[in-house]
Amino acid sequence: MRLWGFLFALQALVGAPPAPDPWRYEATLATDSRELSVEAWLPAGVAGTFSVDEGCEPFIADVERESEGQWSPVDQARDAWYPPTDRPLHLRYRFRLEAAAAALHNSNQVSRRAGLTSSVTMASPAAWILRPWKAAANTPLRIHCATPPGIRLVTGLRTSEGGTAIDDTYDHLDYAPYTAFGPFDVDRFASGGVEVQMATLPGTLALSDADLRAWAGEAIANLRVAYGTFPTDRLVVMVLPSGGQGVVFGSTKGGGGPALSILLARTATFEDLKRDWVLTHECIHLSHPDLPRAQHWFEEGLATYLEPLLRARRGIISPEEVWRNFMDNLHHGLPRTGDQGLDHTRSWGATYWGGTLFCLLADLEIRQASGGKKSLDDALRGIVVGGGNHLARWSIEKTLETGDQAVGGHVLRDLHRRLGLRAETTDLDALFKRLGVGIHDEKVTFDEGAPMAAVRRGMAR
Numbered sequence: 001m002r003l004w005g006f007l008f009a010l011q012a013l014v015g016a017p018p019a020p021d022p023w024r025y026e027a028t029l030a031t032d033s034r035e036l037s038v039e040a041w042l043p044a045g046v047a048g049t050f051s052v053d054e055g056c057e058p059f060i061a062d063v064e065r066e067s068e069g070q071w072s073p074v075d076q077a078r079d080a081w082y083p084p085t086d087r088p089l090h091l092r093y094r095f096r097l098e099a100a101a102a103a104l105h106n107s108n109q110v111s112r113r114a115g116l117t118s119s120v121t122m123a124s125p126a127a128w129i130l131r132p133w134k135a136a137a138n139t140p141l142r143i144h145c146a147t148p149p150g151i152r153l154v155t156g157l158r159t160s161e162g163g164t165a166i167d168d169t170y171d172h173l174d175y176a177p178y179t180a181f182g183p184f185d186v187d188r189f190a191s192g193g194v195e196v197q198m199a200t201l202p203g204t205l206a207l208s209d210a211d212l213r214a215w216a217g218e219a220i221a222n223l224r225v226a227y228g229t230f231p232t233d234r235l236v237v238m239v240l241p242s243g244g245q246g247v248v249f250g251s252t253k254g255g256g257g258p259a260l261s262i263l264l265a266r267t268a269t270f271e272d273l274k275r276d277w278v279l280t281h282e283c284i285h286l287s288h289p290d291l292p293r294a295q296h297w298f299e300e301g302l303a304t305y306l307e308p309l310l311r312a313r314r315g316i317i318s319p320e321e322v323w324r325n326f327m328d329n330l331h332h333g334l335p336r337t338g339d340q341g342l343d344h345t346r347s348w349g350a351t352y353w354g355g356t357l358f359c360l361l362a363d364l365e366i367r368q369a370s371g372g373k374k375s376l377d378d379a380l381r382g383i384v385v386g387g388g389n390h391l392a393r394w395s396i397e398k399t400l401e402t403g404d405q406a407v408g409g410h411v412l413r414d415l416h417r418r419l420g421l422r423a424e425t426t427d428l429d430a431l432f433k434r435l436g437v438g439i440h441d442e443k444v445t446f447d448e449g450a451p452m453a454a455v456r457r458g459m460a461r
């Protein structure tokens with residue numbers, strides 16, 4: 001223990017270790033988008049076992065290395081390639097993108113999304129960047145992508161050269177954010193201190209750039225209500241046209257970079273965007289660390305709890321709508337017979353509404369314990385300030401401890417023991433009564449004489 005402390009102290013004195021030599025990739029997308037040809041230059045001394053994301057290996061072909069102007073095949077055994085790494089390495093290979101999309105059909109790896117007039121290929125670099133199986137996390141990676149006319153790269157990874165090169169690090173590749181090739185229009189603008197890229201497919205929407213900018217601006221403003229700032233300095237929104245109505249579906253991937261994928265109905269109007277909650281929900285996912293599968297309930301619960309409160313505080317929806325939503329749905333989150341706590345329950349109800357109930361109870365306890373001076377917002381800000389945004393992979397213990405430290409006490413830790421590790425139930429009727437929320441003649445009513453009425457007013461104004 002002391003030795004580690006000494007080493008860290010020494011490292012602090014001499015500064016962080018220097019970044020390793022960069023790895024350079026040059027990828028060319030074929031005119032018909034069926035294939036990527038990749039050439040790579042890596043320094044001597046990298047780990048000698050190369051591969052790609054599990055399941056994507058069959059689509060890597062013709063791996064060769066160059067030596068004194070001659071190309072020769074690289075040894076392959078099962079799912080890995082073994083080039084000599086005692087000298088600087090110059091590699092080339094092909095990735096069969098279209099075949100991978102058809103076989104994998106997984107938007108986290110490779111898939112094709114065909115629209116009426118155009119198609120987009122989701123192509124996570126983790127699937128097609130052949131790389132040493134281990135390396136220093138901060139190893140710089142530059143992947144320049146040459147695309148056919150009209151086709152652009154859109155990615156949540158950091159980019160340079162006007163968006164044509166990925167300029168990021170090794171660790172962000174393993175959990176790479178959404179990355180796609182397609183005939184995108186990319187509108188770049190700043191909003192609330194955030195550099196936004198809004199990628200759309202031309203001719204697919206009835207909305208103007210100004211409409212879409214306003215939509216992103218609202219989501220960023222919503223986040224600032226709780227966090228004071230947006231949790232990241234940039235935001236990439238990939239808008240994919242869809243059937244249905246309004247904002248149909250949103251998703252983000254934990255880690256790698258702030259990219260959201262949003263399915264937006266071709267018929268969506270500006271009114272739909274003004275009423276939308278999806279973009280705010282997805283942006284909240286950028287503000288917490290990526291947690292293990294067992295605590296997916298915290299990620300979804302936080303977004304489900306916070307999103308309506310933020311919109312209510314900005315006057316977009318009424319407090320009545322917030323409480324109606326909670327009264328109608330929180331019962332889905334109560335433990336059922338045989339449940340052993342949220343950490344051990346994978347149902348939709350436990351994940352979304354069990355998590356929401358956790359956040360509501362935490363918020364109430366923090367507000368009560370601090371006499372209304374602190375709230376869950378302070379704990380969440382503490383987590384982001386402590387480095388716990390979507391780029392971090394934390395345990396639930398570290399996440400809740402960091403939040404607890406920001407407000408003092410152990411509300412989050414103790415609540416996790418009660419609801420996460422055990423299946424403590426909550427008397428929701430009694431809770432709503434204490435908060436002074438009721439329903440009469442189908443309308444939400446507030447009882448300002450209720451013991452926790454002031455706390456309730458502080459949450460959704």
Ligand SMILES: [Zn+2]
Nearest residue numbers: 281285300303
């Ligand atoms: Zn979500």
